[in-house]
Amino acid sequence: MTESRRGFLKLAGLSAVAVAGSAAVSAKATRSEGHEPPATTGKRLALVVDLRKFAKDDALFAAVVEACHKAHSVPDFGDDAKNEVKWIWTEPFETAFHSEEFHYIREDLKGKPTLLLCNHCDNPPCTRVCPTQATWKRAEDGVVMMDWHRCIGCRYCVVACPYGSRSFNWKDPRKAANLAGLDPKAFPTRMRGVVEKCTFCDERLARGEEPACVAACPNGEMAFGDLNDPASEVRRLLTEHLAIRRRPGLGTQPEVYYIVEDPRSLMEVAPAAEVFEVEEGGHA
Amino acid sequence: MLEKALSGSKYYWSWIFGLLVVIAVGVACWFWQYTVGLTITGLSRDVVWGFYIAQFTFLVGVAASAVMVVLPYYLHNFKAFGKMTILGEFLAISAVIMCMLFIFVDMGMPNRILNVFLYPTPHSMMFWDTVALGGYLVLNIIISHFTLAAERREEPPPRWLKPVILLSIPWAVSIHTVTAFLYAGLAARPFWLTAILAPRFLASAFAAGPALLILLAFFVRRISSFDAGQQAIDTLAKIVTYAMTINVFFVLMEVFTAVYSDIPEHLTHFQFLFTGIEGESTLVPWMWTSSLLAIVALVVLINPKTRGNHSWLLFGCVAVVASLWIDKGLGMVIAGFVPNTLGQVVHYSPTAPELLISLSIYAIGLLVITGLYKIALEVRGQLRKATTN
Ligand code: SF4
Numbered sequence: 108m109t110e111s112r113r114g115f116l117k118l119a120g121l122s123a124v125a126v127a128g129s130a131a132v133s134a135k136a137t138r139s140e141g142h143e144p145p146a147t148t149g150k151r152l153a154l155v156v157d158l159r160k161f162a163k164d165d166a167l168f169a170a171v172v173e174a175c176h177k178a179h180s181v182p183d184f185g186d187d188a189k190n191e192v193k194w195i196w197t198e199p200f201e202t203a204f205h206s207e208e209f210h211y212i213r214e215d216l217k218g219k220p221t222l223l224l225c226n227h228c229d230n231p232p233c234t235r236v237c238p239t240q241a242t243w244k245r246a247e248d249g250v251v252m253m254d255w256h257r258c259i260g261c262r263y264c265v266v267a268c269p270y271g272s273r274s275f276n277w278k279d280p281r282k283a284a285n286l287a288g289l290d291p292k293a294f295p296t297r298m299r300g301v302v303e304k305c306t307f308c309d310e311r312l313a314r315g316e317e318p319a320c321v322a323a324c325p326n327g328e329m330a331f332g333d334l335n336d337p338a339s340e341v342r343r344l345l346t347e348h349l350a351i352r353r354r355p356g357l358g359t360q361p362e363v364y365y366i367v368e369d370p371r372s373l374m375e376v377a378p379a380a381e382v383f384e385v386e387e388g389g390h391a
Numbered sequence: 392m393l394e395k396a397l398s399g400s401k402y403y404w405s406w407i408f409g410l411l412v413v414i415a416v417g418v419a420c421w422f423w424q425y426t427v428g429l430t431i432t433g434l435s436r437d438v439v440w441g442f443y444i445a446q447f448t449f450l451v452g453v454a455a456s457a458v459m460v461v462l463p464y465y466l467h468n469f470k471a472f473g474k475m476t477i478l479g480e481f482l483a484i485s486a487v488i489m490c491m492l493f494i495f496v497d498m499g500m501p502n503r504i505l506n507v508f509l510y511p512t513p514h515s516m517m518f519w520d521t522v523a524l525g526g527y528l529v530l531n532i533i534i535s536h537f538t539l540a541a542e543r544r545e546e547p548p549p550r551w552l553k554p555v556i557l558l559s560i561p562w563a564v565s566i567h568t569v570t571a572f573l574y575a576g577l578a579a580r581p582f583w584l585t586a587i588l589a590p591r592f593l594a595s596a597f598a599a600g601p602a603l604l605i606l607l608a609f610f611v612r613r614i615s616s617f618d619a620g621q622q623a624i625d626t627l628a629k630i631v632t633y634a635m636t637i638n639v640f641f642v643l644m645e646v647f648t649a650v651y652s653d654i655p656e657h658l659t660h661f662q663f664l665f666t667g668i669e670g671e672s673t674l675v676p677w678m679w680t681s682s683l684l685a686i687v688a689l690v691v692l693i694n695p696k697t698r699g700n701h702s703w704l705l706f707g708c709v710a711v712v713a714s715l716w717i718d719k720g721l722g723m724v725i726a727g728f729v730p731n732t733l734g735q736v737v738h739y740s741p742t743a744p745e746l747l748i749s750l751s752i753y754a755i756g757l758l759v760i761t762g763l764y765k766i767a768l769e770v771r772g773q774l775r776k777a778t779t780n
C-alpha cells in the first residue's frame with residue numbers, strides 16, 4: 108500500500124495542474140447536489156426526532172399525535188382513509204424512508220413506527236406552486252404557513268409535496284365526531300374545501316412556547332430550535348449524532364431531522380484505524 | 392347574431408333538449424358536491440387530482456389544436472382551410488369553456504376563484520395557465536365574431552384582425568405547454584418529471600383535435616350543405632397522421648427511458664399502467680386498449696388508400712380520439728399518483744356523481760358548439776336538412 112501511495116504522490120507532483128483541475132471539478136459537483144446549509148437568514152426553525160429514544164417507548168407515538176391533533180382541532184373520521192386529515196402520524200421506518208433501501212437492517216428496527224409531519228422545507232415546492240400564496244415560507248423563521256381563508260382548494264400544493272404532508276378537507280371537518288363538543292375557545296376548525304397541515308405550532312411559537320408534539324415528549328425524544336444558532340439544542344444534536352432527512356436528493360431541504368444511530372455504535376463495527384486504512388487505499 | 396342559434400327544426404330542438412337534460416343532472420350533482428364537499432368523488436388524500444383534471448388536460452389539447460387549421464390558412468395562405476378555420480375556432484371556444492368548467496368543479500373553494508387574480512403569483516404555473524386559457528378564449532371569441540360579422544356583410548374581415556389571428560398561433564401552443572408545465576416541474580412526481588411531457592402533449596393534441604374536427608366536418612356535411620371541402624379534409628387527415636406518429640414515437644421514448652434505466656420510481660408508474668402493481672390494475676385494460684387503438688389508427692392512417700377512403704378515415708379518427716382520450720383523460724394524471732409519494736400503492740376510480748358532472752360539462756361543450764355552428768351555418772345560409780324539416 109505504501110508503494111502505491113508513493114507512486115500516487117509522484118504522479119500527483121508531475122501532474123499538479125491536472126489534479127488541481129479535478130479538485131475544482133469535484134468541489135463543484137458536490138455543491139450542485141444542493142446540500143447547502145439553510146438559505147433562510149435570521150432564524151431557521153427545525154425539528155429533530157430521536158428515533159433511538161422513541162424506540163424505547165412505543166406508546167409515546169400515540170400521545171404525540173394526540174397532542175398535536177387535539178391542540179389543532181384536527182378532525183378524526185375513524186377508519187375512513189379516503190377523507191383522512193392528519194398533521195403528524197407514523198409510518199413504518201422503511202416507508203418513511205422508502206427511497207432508501209433497508210434489506211438487512213436489525214430485526215428490532217424493522218417496521219419501527221416513525222413520526223411524519225411537514226418538513227418545513229427550506230426550499231419548499233408546495234409554496235412555489237400555490238396560485239394564491241395561501242401557503243408560504245415565513246421569512247423570519249422558515250415556518251411554512253397556511254392561510255385557510257385564502258386557499259381555493261386547488262390541491263396543487265398537495266400534488267407538489269414529496270412527503271405526503273398535506274391533507275385536503277374532502278368533507279366538513281366540523282362534522283367529525285371528535286370535534287362535536289369542541290370548546291369554542293379552542294383552535295379554530297377549518298372549513299371543507301381547504302388544505303391543511305402542520306404549521307410548527309405557529310400559534311404556540313407566538314406565545315414563546317415550543318410545539319405541542321415536542322412538549323408531549325418527556326425525555327427529549329423530539330427537539331425544536333433554531334438551526335442558525337450554533338448554541339441551540341438542535342444544532343448540538345445534529346453535530347453529535349448521525350441524522351438523516353427524508354429524500355434529501357430532491358433539493359427541498361427538509362428541516363425535520365431523524366437521529367437514527369449513535370455514530371459511536373458504527374465505530375464499534377468498523378474501528379477507526381481500519382477506516383483510515385480503507386481511505387488510504389482509496390487514494391492509491 | 393345570437394338569434395340565429397334560437398330558431399331550428401324538430402331534430403335540432405330534441406338534440407338541445409337532450410343536452411339540457413344531461414346538463415340538469417350534472418348541475419344537480421354539482422350542487423350536491425358543493426354542499427357536502429368533494430368527498431362524493433373518488434378522490435382521496437393520496438389521489439388528489441383525478442377525472443376532472445384529466446378531462447381538463449385532454450380538452451386543453453383540443454382547444455390548442457385549432458392552430459392546426461389557423462396556421463396553414465393564415466401563415467401559408469392555404470386557401471382550402473378557409474371554411475375549416477371557423478369550425479376550428481368554434482371547437483376551440485367550446486373546449487376552453489369546458490376546461491374552465493372542469494377546473495371550477497375540481498376546486499374545493501370555487502367561490503374564492505377570484506383569489507387567483509387578487510393575489511397574482513408569477514411563480515405558480517397554475518396562475519400562468521389561468522392567464523393563458525382566459526386569453527385564448529378571448530382571442531378566439533374576437534376572431535370568430537369579427538370574421539363571421541364581416542362575412543355576413545359580405546366584406547373582408549377588418550385589417551386589424553390579422554395580427555390578432557397571428558397572435559393566437561403562439562398562444563395556442565402556449566396553453567398546452569403551460570398545462571404540461573403544471574405537471575412536469577414537480578420533484579414529487581417522477582412520472583411527470585420528463586422534458587418530453589410538453590412536446591408529447593402538443594403532439595397528442597395536434598392528433599386528437601384535428602381528428603375531432605374531421606369527425607365534426609363529416610357530421611356538419613351530413614346535416615347541412617356546408618362542406619368544409621375534400622382538400623381540407625385530406626390535408627387534416629395528413630396532419631392527424633403525422634401528429635399521431637410523432638406522439639407514439641414520444642411515448643415509446645418515455646417507455647424506453649423508464650424501462651432501460653430501470654430506476655424504480657420511474658418504472659413503477661409504467662408498471663401500474665400496463666401490468667398493474669400489487670394487485671392494483673384498474674387502468675391496465677384501458678391502457679392496452681389505448682395502445683391497440685393507436686396501432687390500428689396508425690395502420691389505417693399511414694396507408695394512403697385507407698386514409699383516402701371516407702369510412703376508413705372516419706374509423707381512424709375515432710380510434711385516434713379514443714386512444715388519446717384514454718391516454719390523457721385517464722392514464723396520464725392518475726398514474727402520477729400511483730404509487731404515492733411514500734411509495735404506497737393506492738386506488739382511485741371516479742364515482743357516479745363525478746362522472747355525471749363530467750358528462751354534463753361535455754354536454755355544455757356540445758351545446759356551445761351546436762349554437763355556434765348553427766350561427767355560422769345560418770349566416771352562410773347553407774343549412775339544408777335542419778330547416779326544411
Ligand atoms: S414537507 Fe411538503 S408541505 Fe411541508 S414544506 Fe415540505 S413540501 Fe411543503
Ligand code: SF4
Nearest residue numbers: 237258259261262264
Ligand atoms: S390548495 Fe390552497 S394552499 Fe394549496 S396550492 Fe391551492 S390555493 Fe394554495
Ligand code: SF4
Nearest residue numbers: 175305307308318320
Ligand atoms: S409542530 Fe405543532 S403542528 Fe406540527 S406536528 Fe408538532 S404539534 Fe403538530
